[in-house]
Amino acid sequence: MTTKTQTTIPRIALIAHDKKKDDMIALAAEYRAFLQGCTLSATGTTGGRLINELGLAVERKHSGPIGGDLQIGSLLVDGLIDCVIFLRDPMTPQPHEPDINALVRACDVHNIPCATNVSTARLVLSQLMGTTS
Template sequence: MNLALIAHDAKKNDMLQLAAEFRPYLQTCTLMATGTTGGRLQRELGLEVECLLSGPLGGDLQIGARLAIGQVDAVIFLRDPMTSQPHEPDINALVRACDVHNVACATNVAGARLMLTGWADLAGLVTHQAI
């Protein structure tokens, strides 16, 4: 599973908590992330993550380009709906690319937990934590 992880600033701690909860499964995946999110996942959880550019510097577009050529199987993009983002067109383009290419995309913790629980279960790595 090639999984892209992205989190706006206000959602980075949520991403870390989610990744810690599903660490056994995530360790079986090929992970890529935008810069700051990926760096924190590496430093704080010890996950192997390919860090791309920060979202505002083009990281969302890098993930979108990989997605378009079949190098991304799913995206978890914890978006902050309460804060205006200067790279909103890039965000919309990435979510649209998920729709165009029929790639699973979760934009909040509840959706991400459902996706990860299903895949972890298929891999025999269920966390058994409440959703």
């Protein structure tokens, strides 16, 4: 079992379902100055938008439906992610729901904060900002 260790540079995973990608861009724009000092990983399209629209440095993984959620989960299990911001669309069925559930379960198992809506994401990011200053 891996335990999370405090790092000086937060390692954050950013994931957003299609109908939540605009919300992710708005959230990341709000916290852009902080996120620029973090190590960011994201699933495919979300990562591309964060790079192209906000100029953030992001390690892009595959799109969620083709394994990106699992790639983020692997980083998390290896102790390389400190928190997950996963803006989920609860109203649209997702073809890769088992992968999504596995990622959220991995967050629970490894005691990693996982924000699944904008309000919770703001709380998590604000807390991280306060602990890294």
